[in-house]
Amino acid sequence: MKSDYRAIAIVDDDEDIVNLFTDLLRESGYDVYGFTNPLVLLDYIHHHNNKFRLVLIDYKMPQITGCELANKITDINSRIEMVLITSANDIVNNNLNLELFLKPLRMHQLLQIVVKYMN
Numbered sequence: 001m002k003s004d005y006r007a008i009a010i011v012d013d014d015e016d017i018v019n020l021f022t023d024l025l026r027e028s029g030y031d032v033y034g035f036t037n038p039l040v041l042l043d044y045i046h047h048h049n050n051k052f053r054l055v056l057i058d059y060k061m062p063q064i065t066g067c068e069l070a071n072k073i074t075d076i077n078s079r080i081e082m083v084l085i086t087s088a089n090d091i092v093n094n095n096l097n098l099e100l101f102l103k104p105l106r107m108h109q110l111l112q113i114v115v116k117y118m119n
Contacts, residue, residue: 005053007031012058059086067093
């Protein structure tokens with residue numbers, strides 16, 4: 001399989017946010033994959049570990065926190081860039097020092113984040 005590291009993954013337990021962010025970024029020309037379950041994303045990355053260059057991660061999800069997910073992603077492929085997008089102000093275990101962006105996130109802010117990490 002081609003190792004391009006050009007795709008973006010979005011993971012958030014809110015399906016509306018995943019759909020909104022995915023649609024906006026696809027309209028802007030990006031190859032985007034949306035996930036509502038972080039464990040499904042982990043499995044996907046495990047089988048396609050050269051796919052993603054950037055993962056946008058919600059912090060508070062029922063299955064696992066965003067920081068825990070980021071640590072697991074790093075264990076699979078440490079070259080994947082990640083940012084946390086959250087409404088929480090009680091972030092713990094951000095030992096990877098991921099950049100934080102607070103919800104609600106405006107669409108131009110989302111595009112600025114993606115441009116920063118994809119260029």
